[in-house]
Amino acid sequence: MTTLIILSALGLVVLFSEIFGYKKIVLPFIFAGLVAALAASFIDWNIGKHYLNEMMIVDNYSIAFTVLMIAITIVWFIISPGFFRDQGSRVDHFALIIFALIGAQLLTSFGNMIMLFLAVEILSIPMYILAGSNKSNLASNEAALKYFLMGAFATGFLLFGIALIYGQTGSFNLQQISEALTTQQDGGGVMAVAGVLLIMVGLFFKVSAAPFHFWAPDVYTGAPTEITAFMSTVVKTAAFAGFFRLFATCFSASASIWVNTIMVVSALTIIVGNITAVYQTSFKRMLAYSSIAHAGYMLMAIISLNGYAQQSILFYAVAYSVSSIAAFGILLAVSHITKNDDVASFNGLAKKNPLLAFVTLLAMLSLAGIPPMAGFFAKYYIFTAALQQHYTWLVLIAVLGSLIGVFYYFRVIIALFKNENSAAEIPMTGIYKAALLFISLVALVFGIMPGLLAGLL
């Protein structure tokens, strides 16, 4: 709760920095505020509190995800220093990012369907605007419109679902809904089934799971790279944290309704995401499809309704966001010089920019799930959790999907060490380098000592 208040105040202060003329010092202020919010998140650790008539439930699960998302946002503010430097509305965009973070935090800690809806909207509306923040770029405008229309449509499904669940159980409170679904005969009947499925469709849109993923590649490619970095890390993590919280806790009693659907969608997402990513020449678009594929793996954690599921989805979210933000950080630095997002712009990077190449190497290995990196243990935990529920064929598809993934991630690594047309040395500030190195080392440390994170929840 303190985190929420700090973040909201920070958002307002940043919003007003242009009007009251303290624009110059706003960036240090943002860092101070985010660090304060990060520290404040730990207050309720191991306590578990309810706020506002159980509207918000702060437990270790939500704190862990909040900490992850605030940390990623801090890194994001370091790697996007040139973010709209030329545009007058720069601080407004920063404020929107912080407001989106508020929504993301609410999405990890809702205890009520109304709060779920509000969180999704608080998270989504700034992202619609930010996707179109490169106003002179047609692709960016297209991305914003597409994202908005699809997002609004998905929200409609979500609301229909919530309404039906309310009609059946007479409550918005997750605890009461869960009890009602358990005690009612045939798990709530046709209304509960329709409600759960509609909510699921709404959330599938938000996490870009196939066959609801068609907006994602266009939006991820069209939006400014900085925004894509935020979308594929913080927004995705938040959406999954909310998805997991709702289904694995509230709807776990009526699991028979939705487990099979999510299983099929998960398999489909892994196949579609990985195979389409192979055919991409643009690094940014490849990362978009890879983020779809990773959504498929994370869906596997939702259907493994056992003790492992919670920690495996947290581990996966950490590994994925950390490697993904590193990959986008590199793309930002590289595309700043080469002016395009192609994989070809990484050709021969290792020669002149050994540090950048090293970070790329670690990020790609982690995304592909190669042993010394966190990505490997993330997949390992997810697959173990799924195998305990005997989803053998799903794990088989997921393993095959990761093998396809290795192919396109390694294409980037191969490009790094090519001999031809080596790119010029890319100028980077010290703190930028430090941030990139730090996050890739985090991915490495969690890969070597997964116990640091795995036993947390």
Next chain:
Amino acid sequence: MENQHLPSDFFPIVLQFIVAAGFVVTTMVATHILGPKRKSKIKLETFECGIESQGNARVPFSIKYFLVAILFVLFDVEVIFMYPWAVNFKSLGINGIIEMFIFMVLFLTGFMYIIKKGALKWE
């Protein structure tokens, strides 16, 4: 809680849907059948409150109008939240006042933001 609703309990809602859709269909069909058909040039023109219509409606026009309109709707809706507070002013007590003042401060910061940003400047 008395949560044992049978699907048949929702029959009134279905009935309402049928009545709503039926009313629209019936009136549209009925007016087509019953109404006299006199097609002249003036009859087929766009009806614009009695004023003669001019030119095409599909022309670009100032976004300022939308901005003012949407801001009006926004603040209009926010003011609605004050009605329940006014009705329950006594029972909500000091907590209600504090919460409402926080709401109004946030509300006014938004107002200040749009004024300072020049969203209401008409030039």
